Amino acid sequence: MASKLAADCIFCKIVKGDIPSVKLLETASTFAFLDIGPLSEGHALVVPKYHAEKMHQVPDSFLAEAMPVAKKIAAALNVENYNILQNNGRLAHQEVPHVHFHVIPKPNAEEGLTIGWPAKKANVDKLKEFAGELKL
Numbered sequence: 001m002a003s004k005l006a007a008d009c010i011f012c013k014i015v016k017g018d019i020p021s022v023k024l025l026e027t028a029s030t031f032a033f034l035d036i037g038p039l040s041e042g043h044a045l046v047v048p049k050y051h052a053e054k055m056h057q058v059p060d061s062f063l064a065e066a067m068p069v070a071k072k073i074a075a076a077l078n079v080e081n082y083n084i085l086q087n088n089g090r091l092a093h094q095e096v097p098h099v100h101f102h103v104i105p106k107p108n109a110e111e112g113l114t115i116g117w118p119a120k121k122a123n124v125d126k127l128k129e130f131a132g133e134l135k136l
């Protein structure tokens with residue numbers, strides 16, 4: 001699978017080896033390494049070797065390998081609790097504009113990912129209407 005990398009992207013540079021990283025695993029279409037600003041010990045990133053800012057812009061063939069790689073890392077970390085996180089867009093907390101999946105161990109209440117979850121009560125008829133209008 002031919003990778004597509006950008007010259008001016010920090011994660012593309014890590015994939016190419018132009019910027020050092022603590023590599024965990026590399027496959028034909030993904031590169032995984034430890035996060036330099038970990039939320040907990042073992043916090044890792046899985047990066048498709050395809051430069052795109054958001055997940056819906058990445059070809060399925062590159063995404064297909066990302067979850068098995070995240071799974072492999074999660075299994076190797078041997079932690080009971082963890083989060084898989086993938087942010088799209090600045091408002092959604094994305095800092096690096098190259099798609100990546102976080103594997104974040106959650107060893108206790110203080111370390112790892114903390115999430116705000118402002119749930120509202122949904123109206124089922126409105127949910128059905130919304131689903132019916134989606135072009136999938």
Ligand code: AMP
Pocket residue numbers: 010019021034035036037038045086087093094095096097
């Ligand atoms: P996000 O907010 O989802 O874009 O996450 C970007 C992540 O990339 C953060 O957790 C950073 O700590 C991490 N990061 C940024 N630069 C590097 C780097 N050079 N090596 C490893 N991780 C990095």
Ligand code: ZN
Pocket residue numbers: 005006009010011012013050051052097098
């Ligand atoms: Zn990139």
